[in-house]
Amino acid sequence: LTEKEKEVVINHARLASEMVKKFPRCPIGADAIILQQHGTTNGLGFAMDYKDDISPLAKVVTICGAFVDELMRAKEEGQIPPDLVGILNTLRLTFTRNSYKKIIDCLETISF
Secondary structure (H helix, E strand, O other), X not given: OOHHHHHHHHHHHHXXXXXXXXXXXXXXXXXXXXXXXXXXXXXXXXXXXXXXXXXXXXXXXXXHHHHHHHHHXXXXXXXXXOOHHHHHHHHHHXXXXXXXXXXXXXXXXXXX
């Protein structure tokens, strides 16, 4: 990527959040969810350590995104049905705080 392209990738959540703020009748808080979707409060970059300082719905979006990434990886590896226990354990290793673990626990109710 060029330096300009790298900057867009790093800033994409912030840029999208700013754009959504301008939409008429945008749901309250939608911009914050978009801003925080990668685990940072300022919408810059991607979190390596997921903290509790993002909104609860942003945590749900973050966990769901990671869950889908793991499902797609399992599908690419030929795991049909996917190993749900293994996927949830992977998520628990990435998202170690209790508020995230509560969201992950909700995913245990999914059946294939």
